[in-house]
Amino acid sequence: MKMPVVLVTSLADGNLGIKFGFPTPDGGCQETDSTFTRGAVDGQFSNAAMAQTDIRVAFTDYQHFAVMYFETQKGGVRSTWLQLYARAPELFPEGAQRMQELAPKVGLNPSQGVLLPKSDQCAEVLA
Numbered sequence: 001m002k003m004p005v006v007l008v009t010s011l012a013d014g015n016l017g018i019k020f021g022f023p024t025p026d027g028g029c030q031e032t033d034s035t036f037t038r039g040a041v042d043g044q045f046s047n048a049a050m051a052q053t054d055i056r057v058a059f060t061d062y063q064h065f066a067v068m069y070f071e072t073q074k075g076g077v078r079s080t081w082l083q084l085y086a087r088a089p090e091l092f093p094e095g096a097q098r099m100q101e102l103a104p105k106v107g108l109n110p111s112q113g114v115l116l117p118k119s120d121q122c123a124e125v126l127a
Contacts, residue, residue, distance in 0.1 A: 002119035006085060014038040016045055021122025029122035058082065058102050065095030067102060080106055082113075089118050 005021040016036040021029050036045035036055055045055040051074040060066035065086045072079045084099050086092050103110040 002121060003089075003116040005122040005125045007125055008085070011035070019125055021125030023119050023121040027121065029125070031122070031125055058106075059098045061094065063087070065092045065098075067095060067099045069102075069106060080108065082106065082108065089120075091115070 002023040007019040009017040011017050015038050018034045020032045024030055036047050039045055043057040046053055051072045052070055053073050054071035056069045058067045058069040068083045070081050082099050084095050100110045
């Protein structure tokens with residue numbers, strides 16, 4: 001499994017346009033487009049098609065990284081996770097630190113985090 005590429009665009013209506021590029025085992029790239037609908041609170045979004053009922057910007061420095069909180073409710077099962085997004089492929093240390101600090105606050109074990117290997121396999125998504 002390799003790191004996906006994500007392009008986030010702020011839309012005029014306040015929603016977020018999200019374009020994902022997931023590297024496939026055969027060397028290709030699976031692209032998907034999605035819209036995260038703006039919630040009642042600034043920085044909160046949802047995506048019913050992905051069963052994501054709560055998507056929030058948990059922390060950002062507005063220049064280098066954002067830590068996102070995701071919650072899903074599907075089939076009576078609630079799942080939560082954090083994801084670190086950056087403007088560059090290199091890990092931004094402050095972003096990783098903030099994610100580690102936020103993990104226990106949302107019921108996650110910081111030691112269970114995973115860093116996927118970098119890949120430019122889907123770089124064309126950003127074009």
